[in-house]
Amino acid sequence: MDIVMPDLEGRAAVLDELICERARLARDPRYDGRFFIGVLSTGIYCRPICPAPTAKRSNVRYFPSAAGAAQAGFRPCLRCRPEIAPGTPAWNGTAATVGRALRLIGQGALDDGSVEDLAERLGVSARHLHRLFLSHLGAPAVAVAQTRRLEFAKQLVSDTDLPMNQVARASGFQSIRRFNDTFRRQYRRAPSKLRRTRTSWPRAAEGQYVFRLGYRPPFDWDSHLAFLAARAILGVEEVRAGTYRRTFALQGLQGTLEVRPRPRSHAVEARISFSEPSLLLRIVTRVRAMFDLGADPATVARHFRGDPLLAPLVRKYPGLRVAGAWDGFELAVRAILGQQVTVSGASTLAGRLARRYGEPLTLSDRGGLSHVFPAADDLAEADIAGLPAARADAIRALSRAVLRGEVDLASPVLTDHITEALLRVKGIGEWTAQYVAMRAFGEPDAFPADDLVLRQMAGNGVPLGRARLRDRADTWRPWRAYAAMYLWRGAAERSTRGATRTTRRTDAPFPASQGVSRRAKPRFLEA
Numbered sequence: 056m057d058i059v060m061p062d063l064e065g066r067a068a069v070l071d072e073l074i075c076e077r078a079r080l081a082r083d084p085r086y087d088g089r090f091f092i093g094v095l096s097t098g099i100y101c102r103p104i105c106p107a108p109t110a111k112r113s114n115v116r117y118f119p120s121a122a123g124a125a126q127a128g129f130r131p132c133l134r135c136r137p138e139i140a141p142g143t144p145a146w147n148g149t150a151a152t153v154g155r156a157l158r159l160i161g162q163g164a165l166d167d168g169s170v171e172d173l174a175e176r177l178g179v180s181a182r183h184l185h186r187l188f189l190s191h192l193g194a195p196a197v198a199v200a201q202t203r204r205l206e207f208a209k210q211l212v213s214d215t216d217l218p219m220n221q222v223a224r225a226s227g228f229q230s231i232r233r234f235n236d237t238f239r240r241q242y243r244r245a246p247s248k249l250r251r252t253r254t255s256w257p258r259a260a261e262g263q264y265v266f267r268l269g270y271r272p273p274f275d276w277d278s279h280l281a282f283l284a285a286r287a288i289l290g291v292e293e294v295r296a297g298t299y300r301r302t303f304a305l306q307g308l309q310g311t312l313e314v315r316p317r318p319r320s321h322a323v324e325a326r327i328s329f330s331e332p333s334l335l336l337r338i339v340t341r342v343r344a345m346f347d348l349g350a351d352p353a354t355v356a357r358h359f360r361g362d363p364l365l366a367p368l369v370r371k372y373p374g375l376r377v378a379g380a381w382d383g384f385e386l387a388v389r390a391i392l393g394q395q396v397t398v399s400g401a402s403t404l405a406g407r408l409a410r411r412y413g414e415p416l417t418l419s420d421r422g423g424l425s426h427v428f429p430a431a432d433d434l435a436e437a438d439i440a441g442l443p444a445a446r447a448d449a450i451r452a453l454s455r456a457v458l459r460g461e462v463d464l465a466s467p468v469l470t471d472h473i474t475e476a477l478l479r480v481k482g483i484g485e486w487t488a489q490y491v492a493m494r495a496f497g498e499p500d501a502f503p504a505d506d507l508v509l510r511q512m513a514g515n516g517v518p519l520g521r522a523r524l525r526d527r528a529d530t531w532r533p534w535r536a537y538a539a540m541y542l543w544r545g546a547a548e549r550s551t552r553g554a555t556r557t558t559r560r561t562d563a564p565f566p567a568s569q570g571v572s573r574r575a576k577p578r579f580l581e582a
Contacts, residue, residue: 075117078103084272084321085353088141091118093129100124104321105135122202123193130241131209133249138206139322141269142349152177153191156184157199158467158497161340165200166227176468204228205241207336212246213253215264217332219246225332262330266339269322270348273374276316278544279346282378285398288389289406290425291413302416303381304427305334309417311424312381314342323348328418340467344497347376355537362530364513368541375544377536383464383495384457385428387477390487391449392442404442412437431457449482456480469496493536502528502535512542 078086086103093100093116100118101107118124121137131137142157156164156177164173173196174181188196208226211217217225223234238246259265276297284294292301298315310329317324325342327335343349352374359365369375380386388408393401405428412429429437435454439447456462462476469492477488486505493501503509504525510518513527531538 072117075103076112076115079115080109082106087269087271087321088349089271089351091121091124091137091140092116093118093124093127098129099132100129100137101132102135102137102140105132107132107134118193120192120194120199120202121206122199125202125205125241126194126198130243131206133242133252136209136213138209139267139269141271142343152179152184153187155468156188156196160196160200160203162337162467163227165197166204170196201237205237207339208234208238208246209242209249210266211335212250214266215259217264221332222246225335227336259326260328263326263328264332264335266325266327266342267317267320267322268325268339268343268346268348269320270346271351271353272321273352274316274318274321275372275375276318278372279376279378281547282540282543286389286402288385288402288409288428290423291385291406291409291428293423295422300422300424301381302418302424302427303338304414304430305329305338306331308334309414309427310338311416311418311420312338312342314346341381345379345381347379347497350376352376355534358534359531359538359541365531365538365541368545372541372544375537375540377493377497377499377540379497380494382428383466383491384431384453386495387453387464387483387487387491388428388434388450390490391446391453391482394446394487407441408434408439431455445482449480452480452482464491464495466496469498493539498536500533500535502531502539504528506539508546509539509542512546 075086075090075092077083078090079092082104084104088102090103091100092103092105092110094110095114095116096110100121116127118127118129121131121140125131156173159173159176164176170184171181174184177184179187185195188194188199192199194202204227208222208228211222211225212219215222219234220231223231226234228234228237235245238249242249280294280297280299283292283299287293290302292299294300298313300311300313303310303312308329308331310327312328313326315324315326323342323346325339327338329335329338356369356373359369389401389405392404392408396404409426409428412433413426414429416425416427431454433454434450435458437451437454439450442450453462456476456479457464462480463473466473473496474488474492477483477491478485484505486503489501489503489505492498493503502525504521507518510521510524513519513524519527528535528538
């Protein structure tokens with residue numbers, strides 16, 4: 056079977072069996088999650104990095120997804136654990152529909168809804184969506200959703216002490232009987248029996264869960280963490296000792312999150328404190344998006360390697376991701392606060408907003424987390440002091456538009472309707488809309504062309520006009536969001552060098568140190 060995806064060297068439009076074979080024999084982690092290996096002699100499917108003895112070529116079949124392997128009758132390997140592999144990379148063209156469908160499925164679109172409903176949300180027919188899934192994933196959408204549920208259930212069985220009825224509910228099964236039957240068919244044993252075979256798993260306190268989430272190397276964790284640290288909202292987010300921490304609220308319940316790297320495993324570790332297990336899959340899905348764990352850095356690097364502006368940055372900072380956001384509304388408010396001010400100034404304003412209008416954190420915290428960011432109904436009529444009137448009006452207008460359902464910032468996929476609705480909010484322009492598309496919706500081709508720093512970097516210090524920058528950025532499609540991240544990284548590097556020469560201190564928003572302090576005061580404009 057040929058898998059529709061470019062190879063890492065860009066030599067072909069199809070990832071063929073020869074490339075799969077080379078990646079399998081080399082156990083190449085760059086291909087982890089890009090395809091799966093079915094072994095005929097055992098009836099098991101594995102990741103390319105599986106440490107088990109290499110099977111004979113005649114006994115191997117390749118599949119573009121875990122769901123495709125499961126559809127063919129193979130069961131998951133208990134050694135390499137396909138459930139923690141990086142997600143399927145996003146495609147472009149007609150397959151962008153598949154990428155958006157996967158995001159919707161990740162948010163539970165097929166837990167209660169039908170394929171017809173999913174297709175309608177994507178603006179295609181159910182028949183066309185079925186063809187796309189078979190072409191790109193080797194399995195229909197329903198099978199992909201079921202595999203997703205089973206993979207998460209397997210992770211809960213292996214990595215938590217949740218009772219099986221809660222495992223079933225958390226992974227989207229409507230009944231414990233259906234969960235047990237499906238699990239036995241897939242793994243050839245009951246979930247309780249599989250749990251008894253585990254030798255070790257991350258220990259966690261009651262109400263706390265630890266997940267290992269894979270990515271394709273390389274991953275420039277230092278740069279990703281520094282970007283988030285510079286924009287951290289005081290009391291809501293912080294970075295300590297190489298770990299990102301934050302508060303959140305979901306369906307009226309508070310929680311906290313910690314994410315730290317596990318580079319030897321090509322994974323991050325997410326530690327979640329939350330009282331309702333049924334929402335864990337939704338939380339883990341957000342973490343994956345926030346840290347761009349489904350990215351394919353080799354494809355992005357190949358696309359930029361001939362560009363004189365971006366190629367040196369890609370070589371210096373391999374695996375730079377697009378920093379996502381926990382919540383679309385929070386990011387949009389933060390973006391409004393960031394209009395025409397420094398990064399540190401916007402973070403200070405956001406922290407004041409959180410302390411005044413957000414809920415105090417009711418969970419105990421050993422660090423600096425104290426509040427949950429305010430929701431739209433907290434800000435719709437708020438008397439927001441300390442801001443220019445126009446910016447306070449924009450925050451209230453956005454909050455009211457969200458409450459009226461005119462702007463859906465909770466959607467897992469961006470639509471033209473959402474962008475148009477954002478732009479109709481007085482005080483929100485193209486920069487804010489593109490910034491939200493890039494970070495809240497994970498659109499890889501979003502590009503805030505009005506950004507002053509991007510214009511300066513593209514003009515080598517002399518700001519390009521917006522139209523010229525858009526023309527220049529056309530060559531970076533379909534990865535303009537990654538181009539923006541690299542240009543911001545390059546600008547921060549220049550700022551750091553200048554600060555070191557003149558003041559002997561580092562205050563750029565992308566400091567190289569992993570242990571970034573929230574007391575750093577970056578002087579850096581995003582707009």
